[in-house]
Amino acid sequence: MKQGALILFAAHSGAGKTTIIRELLRRHPEWFFSVSATTRKPRTGEVDGQDYHFVSRDVFQTMIREKELLEYEEVHGEYYGTPAEPVRQALENGKVCIFDLDVKGVMSIKRHYPEQSLSIFIEVPDMNLLRERLVNRKTETPEQIEKRLSRISLETAMKDAFDEVVINDQLEKAIHKTETLIKQIKERC
Numbered sequence: 115m116k117q118g119a120l121i122l123f124a125a126h127s128g129a130g131k132t133t134i135i136r137e138l139l140r141r142h143p144e145w146f147f148s149v150s151a152t153t154r155k156p157r158t159g160e161v162d163g164q165d166y167h168f169v170s171r172d173v174f175q176t177m178i179r180e181k182e183l184l185e186y187e188e189v190h191g192e193y194y195g196t197p198a199e200p201v202r203q204a205l206e207n208g209k210v211c212i213f214d215l216d217v218k219g220v221m222s223i224k225r226h227y228p229e230q231s232l233s234i235f236i237e238v239p240d241m242n243l244l245r246e247r248l249v250n251r252k253t254e255t256p257e258q259i260e261k262r263l264s265r266i267s268l269e270t271a272m273k274d275a276f277d278e279v280v281i282n283d284q285l286e287k288a289i290h291k292t293e294t295l296i297k298q299i300k301e302r303c
């Protein structure tokens with residue numbers, strides 16, 4: 115009986131992790147995406163229940179109190195957390211489960227599921243690209259962009275603990291590389 119696999123993505127803000135995940139899920143609708151809860155406001159085009167469960171701080175605190183979250187972190191001044199029950203069910207059904215997380219969230223989930231997890235850090239060939247991509251994305255103010263980039267040193271310090279680092283220079287190459295890594299772990303779990 116298949117146990118399911120957990121694919122844990124993290125990156126510096128702007129590296130392209132969400133773009134890669136969206137394309138992987140488009141190509142593999144059979145894979146399960148762990149929809150996080152967050153107190154951050156939706157960006158244009160983001161759909162509640164699909165990209166995130168957008169909740170108030172009060173609701174998020176209740177989720178913490180009721181132990182509904184597998185892990186949670188405060189990132190860039192907002193709360194983000196992984197609802198536990200959908201993940202448990204997806205794994206029970208032997209699914210490949212995809213997670214969009216910050217670096218600390220990756221390590222927390224890896225501690226829960228050490229044998230079934232693959233952690234992937236999405237990197238850029240040049241750090242200047244991060245600001246450029248965030249500016250082009252047009253979803254944050256200049257102050258918010260600087261706040262996001264201020265986590266680079268923490269993220270760099272934790273990068274060595276990841277199983278794989280994938281450089282997102284050419285998007286299609288990065289998608290292909292991650293897809294190959296996921297197919298490999300899927301064979302084992």
Ligand SMILES: Nc1ncnc2c1ncn2[C@@H]1O[C@H](COP(=O)(O)OP(=O)(O)OP(=O)(O)O)[C@@H](O)[C@H]1O
Pocket residue numbers: 125126127128129130131132133134247248250251262282283284285
């Ligand atoms: N290989 C690439 N070349 C050029 N632009 C890219 C590439 N990959 C992604 N982008 C663009 O860079 C921007 C940031 O990508 P994305 O939103 O996926 O980043 P992220 O890593 O999820 O960041 P955050 O953690 O801030 O959400 C987007 O506008 C996306 O279209």
Ligand SMILES: Nc1nc2c(ncn2[C@@H]2O[C@H](COP(=O)(O)O)[C@@H](O)[C@H]2O)c(=O)[nH]1
Pocket residue numbers: 124125150151154185186187189190194195196214215216217218219220
């Ligand atoms: N620890 C967790 N981190 C999460 C979760 N969901 C998303 N994230 C990470 O937060 C930052 C900011 O996300 P953004 O959508 O505002 O750009 C990013 O690194 C996400 O990967 C979660 O459930 N737990």
